[in-house]
Amino acid sequence: MKKYIFNIFFIIFIFFFSKAYSNTSSDKLYEKIDLFGEVLEKIKKEYVDEIDQADVMDSAINGVLQSLDPYSAYMSPELFKSMQTESKGEFGGLGIEIGMEAGVVKVIAPIADTPAEKAGIKAGDYIVRINNDQVQGKTLMEAVKLMRGPIGTSINLTVRRKGIKKPLTFNIVRKIIEVKSVEAKVLGEKNNIGYIRLKSFNENSDKQFISTIKNYEKKRKLVGYIIDLRNNPGGLLAQAITITDFFLEDGEIVSTKGRQINETRKFFARSGDGITGKPIIVLINNGSASASEILAGALKDHKRAIILGENSYGKGSVQSIIPLRNGGGIRLTISKYYLPSGKSISEVGVSPDIIIKEKDEFELNSDDDNQLNYAIKLFQS
DSSP, X not given: OHHHXXXXXXXXXXXXXXXXXXXXXXHHHHHHHHHHHHHHHHHHHHOSSOOOHHHHHHHHHHHHXXXXXXXXXXXXXXXXXXXXXXXXXXXXXXXXXXXEETTEEEEEEEOXXXXXXXXXXXXXXXXXXXXXXXXXXXXXXXXXXXXXXXXXXXXXXXXEOTTOSSOEEXXXXXXXXXXXXEEEEEETTTTOEEEEEEOOBOTTHHHHHHHHHHHHHHHOOOSEXXXXXXXXXXXXXXXXXXXXXXXXXXXXXXXXXXXXXXXXXXXXXXXXXXXXXXXXXXXXXXXXXXXXXXXXXXXXXTTOSEEEXXXXXXXXXXXXXXXXXXXXXXXXXXXXXXXXXXXXXXXXXXXXXXXXXXXXXXXXXXXXXXXXXXXXXXXXX
């Protein structure tokens, strides 16, 4: 039955493209489509093992999407449905944001206070094995599916880490990921430095963040603020805009550019600096991505903050989940972010004003946190 489905699909596929691209300028495209059909036919007849042609077509679709960028991917109907169950609390996760780099699954950042972070997974780790399954050759969505599972069950992740020759294996127990996005306290010898760690940009991050600072401004005499965006993988664009706006008097915050008119926009700050010009130091590292880079980049471009730490991840694009007629879906990059300076974040990231490398084997926001300690010294000097 699958052979007949495959043959019918292929005939329709060729017919559609021959109609749509029948002019001379598209001859090369038609030749490629014809070549694609020939390759599939050779595989079907001569490959050493019998194959599932539906799986081959899924892989071909995925190959097209993953050739675009590390974040675009195809989700089969089964995977698309299983991904949606996550919001119902039926499956547990590890708490990591991942992407693809040169065909390998790379950790963008472990989310704060999740099983992955507590186990020791770090931004920049390359996942090479999930339990007994080699990750090389798998799609991003296939890797995600392997990592998800029932709450309370364990999984072994084997990673390669820069500077360490041997692979590292971590046993992690899945759980429901509930991220409290804001953590705050007062630091310094005189208890006069506000420290705000922003762990993600979810639906309520702006309210939590701004109300925390307003409360400090009302009840304490602080000389300035440290905003910690390390290992924050990003989130909602609107949240990044609102939080950035809180610190700016005016000017552009970020722009997005896409092929569709409604994806090309500019966002500007409204009048009013929520902390009336008090100094800000923003901490970033390789795990600061997407919305984190918008906040750090805009404050840097407007010379409103000192950026301290290491270069950020470089994820400057917007993805949209688009359902398909077969019940599956695609995650497709629809636009890119640009900082007020006009620079793209993609593949470049935000560079710090002061480079302070993370010490080996240290915890964020601890006594051994050399980046945070340096920021505190700047305020006290």
